[in-house]
Amino acid sequence: MAWALTPLTEEQRSIQAVAREFAATEIAPHTEEWDRESYFDPAIVGKLGELGFLGMMIPEQYDGLGVDTLTYLVALEEIATVDASIAVTLSVHNSLPTQMLLKWGTEAQKERFLKPMARGELLGAFALSEPDAGSDAASLTTQAVRDGNDWILNGTKAWVSSGTKGEVILAMARTDSPEDRRGARGISAFIVTPDLPGFSVGKKEDKMGLRASPTVQLHFSDMRVPGDRLLGQAGSGFIYAMQSLDNGRLGIAAQAVGIAEAALRHSAAYAAERKQFGKPIKEFQAIQFKLADMASRGAASRALLHAAATAKDRGEHITQFSSMAKLLASETAMWVTTQAVQIFGGYGYVKDYPVERLFRDAKVTEIYEGTSEIQRIVIARELYSR
Numbered sequence: 001m002a003w004a005l006t007p008l009t010e011e012q013r014s015i016q017a018v019a020r021e022f023a024a025t026e027i028a029p030h031t032e033e034w035d036r037e038s039y040f041d042p043a044i045v046g047k048l049g050e051l052g053f054l055g056m057m058i059p060e061q062y063d064g065l066g067v068d069t070l071t072y073l074v075a076l077e078e079i080a081t082v083d084a085s086i087a088v089t090l091s092v093h094n095s096l097p098t099q100m101l102l103k104w105g106t107e108a109q110k111e112r113f114l115k116p117m118a119r120g121e122l123l124g125a126f127a128l129s130e131p132d133a134g135s136d137a138a139s140l141t142t143q144a145v146r147d148g149n150d151w152i153l154n155g156t157k158a159w160v161s162s163g164t165k166g167e168v169i170l171a172m173a174r175t176d177s178p179e180d181r182r183g184a185r186g187i188s189a190f191i192v193t194p195d196l197p198g199f200s201v202g203k204k205e206d207k208m209g210l211r212a213s214p215t216v217q218l219h220f221s222d223m224r225v226p227g228d229r230l231l232g233q234a235g236s237g238f239i240y241a242m243q244s245l246d247n248g249r250l251g252i253a254a255q256a257v258g259i260a261e262a263a264l265r266h267s268a269a270y271a272a273e274r275k276q277f278g279k280p281i282k283e284f285q286a287i288q289f290k291l292a293d294m295a296s297r298g299a300a301s302r303a304l305l306h307a308a309a310t311a312k313d314r315g316e317h318i319t320q321f322s323s324m325a326k327l328l329a330s331e332t333a334m335w336v337t338t339q340a341v342q343i344f345g346g347y348g349y350v351k352d353y354p355v356e357r358l359f360r361d362a363k364v365t366e367i368y369e370g371t372s373e374i375q376r377i378v379i380a381r382e383l384y385s386r
């Protein structure tokens with residue numbers, strides 16, 4: 001049922017096949033249990049690292065696989081089709097902290113952090129949001145103050161994916177002073193590691209979906225950060241975060257495309273087996289129309305995502321494209337999984353079949369890395385900015 005919309009190269013098809021095989025053999029047998037137990041398996045991260053999947057878009061010179069965005073996203077779609085929690089772990093690591101280090105890190109920072117991240121020895125996380133700064137990310141209040149060569153950070157970051165396992169966290173904090181607030185231009189990016197004095201992991205969220213991906217708060221309490229952990233220029237951290245989210249949103253769109261594909265496959269298979277009124281329910285037009293719309297919307301989401309990915313690989317400005325891809329794919333995933341639950345009827349509402357999990361997992365794609373409302377704001381603003 002795969003929608004063959006984008007002609008893939010031989011290399012892209014072969015990496016896609018590796019991802020599909022890995023997901024089927026190493027992840028699928030555990031997905032249900034990991035969701036039920038809310039369990040994050042570090043061994044899977046190690047295995048994905050061995051495949052090179054934690055350094056997908058990192059050049060070989062920094063120990064990465066060096067593939068383009070489209071290759072990365074088709075692999076991510078395959079993983080998401082089986083387990084959306086593992087997909088977000090991959091997406092955050094590949095799209096946000098590693099890309100930030102690649103783009104704005106010094107050679108010393110790349111040597112120390114990026115290379116082991118690309119090899120899969122260190123897992124990355126991204127800490128922008130705070131309890132009171134979500135959609136309005138520039139209103140964050142975590143404060144960094146200079147102390148000799150070091151910085152002292154105080155504050156709480158929220159909704160940090162992979163936060164309990166995150167070994168390299170790209171965290172945004174204010175470096176302007178309370179007397180001279182500079183808005184988005186007063187924010188800097190820091191490379192934070194859990195060994196820093198004053199770092200602690202706070203509340204682990206008990207989530208509706210993506211239960212095998214740990215989401216936590218991080219507390220920085222007089223946390224001493226060496227001066228060489230500042231990323232790039234002081235005051236540019238918000239811009240770095242926004243540019244990185246242009247990439248991150250493609251990853252979330254790929255996750256949503258994978259969830260929708262899985263919901264379609266399960267629904268089509270179920271509709272062929274399930275009999276009511278003396279025939280398989282796929283014989284009823286009410287079900288056929290649902291399946292047709294699910295397939296069409298899924299195909300449109302994937303086509304837009306792949307077009308955005310290839311635009312990025314051509315070096316184009318993709319802020320609007322990326323938000324469009326995420327908006328369409330996430331709302332499609334929610335809609336498609338809703339139809340899937342409906343096709344399964346009562347069986348869709350219980351945990352005996354995977355569509356119940358897919359429905360729960362789909363919801364967050366409309367929320368994180370920018371809500372659907374924020375994506376619409378970005379898309380509309382871009383209409384007037386160019």
Ligand code: COS
Pocket residue numbers: 128129134135136137138159184185238239242243245246319368369370371374377378
């Ligand atoms: N790429 C590069 N720069 C960008 C950018 C992007 N995609 N988006 C914004 N910027 C720059 C702007 O150009 C501006 O730069 P200047 O200071 O040079 O003018 C600066 O960043 C501030 O941008 P803006 O004024 O648009 O900031 P706002 O406070 O209005 O916020 C939105 C813009 C709402 C788009 C932003 O806050 C956002 O994306 N919010 C959602 C955050 C999010 O996704 N959080 C999820 C985190 S992961 S759970």
